[in-house]
Amino acid sequence: xxxxxxxxxxxxxxxxxxxxxxxxILAIAxxxxxxxxxxxxxxxxxxxxxxxxxxxxxxxxxxxAGLLDLGYIAFYAVGAYTFAFLASPHFGIHLPFWMVLPxxxxxxxxxxxxxxxxxxxxxGDYLAIVTLGFGEIIRIFMLNLNYPxxxxxxxxxxNMIDPIVLFGWDLSRNLQVTEEISxxxxxxxxxxxxxxxxxxxxxxxxxxxxxxxxxxxxxxxxELAAKAIGINTRNMKLLAFSLGATxxxxxxxxxxxxxxxVSPESFSLMESIAVLTxxxxxxxxxxxxxxxGAFVLALLPEILRDVAIxxxxxxxxxxxxxxxxxxxxxxxxxxxxxxxxxxxxxxPARARYAHPENLHRGGAAK
Amino acid sequence: xxxxxxxxxxGKRFGGLQALTDVSLTINKGEVYGLIGPNGAGKTTxxxxxxxxxxxxxxxxxxNGSELPSGKPHKIVGRGIARTFQNIRLFKELTALENVxxxxxxxxxxxxxxxxxxxxxxxxxxxxxxxxAYEMLRYVGIERFAETVSKNLSYGDQRRLxxxxxxxxxPQLLALDEPxxxxxxxxxxxxxxxxxxxxxxxxxxxxxxxxxxxxMGLCDRVAVLDFGRKIAEDVPAEVxxxxxxxxxxxxxxxxxx
Numbered sequence: 216x217x218x219x220x221x222x223x224x225x226x227x228x229x230x231x232x233x234x235x236x237x238x239x240i241l242a243i244a245x246x247x248x249x250x251x252x253x254x255x256x257x258x259x260x261x262x263x264x265x266x267x268x269x270x271x272x273x274x275x276x277x278x279x280a281g282l283l284d285l286g287y288i289a290f291y292a293v294g295a296y297t298f299a300f301l302a303s304p305h306f307g308i309h310l311p312f313w314m315v316l317p318x319x320x321x322x323x324x325x326x327x328x329x330x331x332x333x334x335x336x337x338x339g340d341y342l343a344i345v346t347l348g349f350g351e352i353i354r355i356f357m358l359n360l361n362y363p364x365x366x367x368x369x370x371x372x373x374n375m376i377d378p379i380v381l382f383g384w385d386l387s388r389n390l391q392v393t394e395e396i397s398x399x400x401x402x403x404x405x406x407x408x409x410x411x412x413x414x415x416x417x418x419x420x421x422x423x424x425x426x427x428x429x430x431x432x433x434x435x436x437x438e439l440a441a442k443a444i445g446i447n448t449r450n451m452k453l454l455a456f457s458l459g460a461t462x463x464x465x466x467x468x469x470x471x472x473x474x475x476x477v478s479p480e481s482f483s484l485m486e487s488i489a490v491l492t493x494x495x496x497x498x499x500x501x502x503x504x505x506x507x508g509a510f511v512l513a514l515l516p517e518i519l520r521d522v523a524i525x526x527x528x529x530x531x532x533x534x535x536x537x538x539x540x541x542x543x544x545x546x547x548x549x550x551x552x553x554x555x556x557x558x559x560x561x562x563p564a565r566a567r568y569a570h571p572e573n574l575h576r577g578g579a580a581k
Numbered sequence: 582x583x584x585x586x587x588x589x590x591x592g593k594r595f596g597g598l599q600a601l602t603d604v605s606l607t608i609n610k611g612e613v614y615g616l617i618g619p620n621g622a623g624k625t626t627x628x629x630x631x632x633x634x635x636x637x638x639x640x641x642x643x644x645n646g647s648e649l650p651s652g653k654p655h656k657i658v659g660r661g662i663a664r665t666f667q668n669i670r671l672f673k674e675l676t677a678l679e680n681v682x683x684x685x686x687x688x689x690x691x692x693x694x695x696x697x698x699x700x701x702x703x704x705x706x707x708x709x710x711x712x713x714a715y716e717m718l719r720y721v722g723i724e725r726f727a728e729t730v731s732k733n734l735s736y737g738d739q740r741r742l743x744x745x746x747x748x749x750x751x752p753q754l755l756a757l758d759e760p761x762x763x764x765x766x767x768x769x770x771x772x773x774x775x776x777x778x779x780x781x782x783x784x785x786x787x788x789x790x791x792x793x794x795x796x797m798g799l800c801d802r803v804a805v806l807d808f809g810r811k812i813a814e815d816v817p818a819e820v821x822x823x824x825x826x827x828x829x830x831x832x833x834x835x836x837x838x
Contacts, residue, residue: 418697425696425707429675429683436672443632443666445658445687445750454693568679571727574711 218503219416222562246405256517257401261473263513264408265466270493270509271415271502272462277491278500279428279566280455281435283343285487286330286350290460292357292482293326294319294467296367299477302377305368312379316468323464324457326353331456335449338438350487357479372478379407379472387475404473411469415462416502422458423502429568431455492546496553498560507561515549516542582609585645585785586631586662586754592639593623593630593809600626601809603640608754613776613786615800615817619829622806624789625667628756632664633657645753658687663752665743667759667789673732677723677742680731681714684749717745721775737768744775748784755779756787761795773799797821805829 221227223234249256273287297319301310310318330349334342361369378387386407390398422428430451433441442448471477489512497508520538527534536544557563586608593601601623608614616624629635631642633654642649650656672680689710695703718724721741726734731742740760747755757776761769769792776799780786790796796803797817805813805820807829813820820826 421696421699422693425703426682426686426689426691426710427693427696429679430686432675432679433672433683433686436674437670439634440666440670440672441683442634442654443658443664443670444684444746445655445663446683447655458693565674565730568675569682569711569714570707571678571711571715574708574715 218501218562218564218566219506221564222503222507242409246402254399254401257399257405259514259517261401261404261408263510264405264412265470265473266490266493266513267412267506267509268408268415268462268466268469269490270497270505271412271419272459272466273490274494274500274502274505275419275422275462276455276459277494278505279423279435280431280452280459282334282452282455283339283346284456284459285343285347285484285491286353287346287459287463287490288482288484288487289330289350289353290323290326290463291467291470291486292353292477292479293323293460294464294469295471295477295481296357296373296467297322297464298468298471299373299376302472303373304375305373309377312377312381312472316465319468320461320464323460323467326464327457327460328453330460331453335452347484347487350482350484354479354482354484357482367479370479372476372480374476376471376475376477378475379404379469381407408469408473411465412506415465416506419502423566424568424570427451427454432566432568492550496550496560498562498564501562501564501566503564504560504562511561512546516546519545584608585610586787587643588627588631588640589643590640591627591630591637591642593626593635593637599809601630601637604806604809604811605640606804606811606814608785608787609801610785611780611783612801613780613788613799615796615803616787616789616806617791617796617803617820618806622829623809624806625758626809627806628664628758628789631657631756632662655687658750658752661751661753662756663747663750663754664756665740665747665758665760667762669736669739669743671731671739671743671746673730675731676728677718677731677734677738677745678711678714678727680742681717681745681749682710684717684746685710685713687750714749717749718742720748720778721745722771737764737771740764740772741775744779748779752784754785754787756789758789759791760788761790761792769795 219238220231220234223237226234226237245260246257249260269291273284276282276284298315300306301308301315301318330346334345337345357367358370360367378385386403387400389400390403392398430441430446433446434448434451438448493508493512494505496512497506498504519542523538523541524534527536584607588604588606591601591604604627616627618624630637633652636652644660644662649660672683675683689706691703691706715724715727718727721744723738723741726738731739734742744760761772764772773795776786788800800817802814803817803820804811805826812825812829813823815823
């Protein structure tokens, strides 16, 4: 949280308290602001929050432990399909959300370990290629496991997935507060996702400033030296893969329930790269970077879509460049400019792995 | 004299190169033991085999009366052997304090659940780790740089930090690979004081070093390696007079293969 506060431009360093409140108010008010531009923008915000969770999880693997993972979206897929299998008419199973969520997380963690074992000895480019292959394997499984036994329903995907129901409260229905006032379902999802993102931030921050976080950072900086001070690098790598995957799995569950529909095309290689881009764009290895990167890069294409078409129509009288094409072009441009101007990311803060000031405070009390 | 580490007929081969041949030596508790020899004699290879970075082709190490597992660095560190590197290998993005705290990893136990819930045990352990890390930094004399990112430290301080990190694993045997390399006379003098302090505090030290003055002034006993064989082992004054040692350093050709 402090990293995020410090990242607020201008205000962050001068008045951290004000910056903190500004962030909290913005986070709460965001869907109402977005609503001014239309309901679809609230939906986009909801997706931005899911991307934040993914970026946070991937940042744990890539930024903290230094394991380049190009197939991260596979864990998102595992989570989403777990929810689709266990809470939809597809198999006729309708388990409640609070049961499916831990299961999705657990399956994703197992998938993370399955990926981790064969790549223990790989690093850098080799690791990237194998993880990329892993991501594709999962996607192709989803695509083709409809024959001879129909498990995933193939390219059609699974639909009519149950909405999230918390303690008998259906999030997909508008909440009727009084006769006139009702809260739209998109808001409800927004606040649920926001809570999940905040939970993730707290978990990851605790991990970062712990013996595990330091072991990851040590392994990332110098694996041989990490071994020489007694870090069991095998276990630490598996832990990083499985914990990183857990966040992907949880985000996947939420995605499946929110969307009501999953299909293999949501989990393509481009998505993996998009999430990695968010992490790199924001600033690898720090939580604030992952959040800001995910927020900016999830919103940017949508804004572009909104602006590009009318702009081209007024300028040229017709749409010359499809927004989809423009999106890739501008994203690549953004990345190139980034590498040139701010190679450490938008928020190049150094991540901390210790809390020495707590000790001083404790020492003063003695 | 109680022996702490006993190497029995250690052999290591890299393809056609026999890096170590039947090296046997015994290090006693509380001594500073030097390992010297010309470049390429196999000193660092011996360290790598000892600390589990390489698996030996033959022989075994007996530490504190029982055999060391080969090729399992974290278990060997757990048994009480720590090392530093010839070319400094710090975690360069971490601060000095975080480096030393990482070194304490093997002596801490907090699990994922404890870390996520921040229970009392985890908090207490984290506090102790921080405290001990400061102690170690003070011990080697770089406490004022605790919050400095380690890659920005001066060369001599990086060497000290590496020793502090190794000490944080609470070793009984500290293996230093050329700790004085690249240091000036003042820094070497300070290093000598530090190593003497470490020995005084009950840690046995094994030392690879080229600085003859340091080795002669510091070590209780010295072993000399040449072409992967031990050619001498004695008190420093005797080793200096040893015919085979002089030949090895000055190129007498006796051991040329």
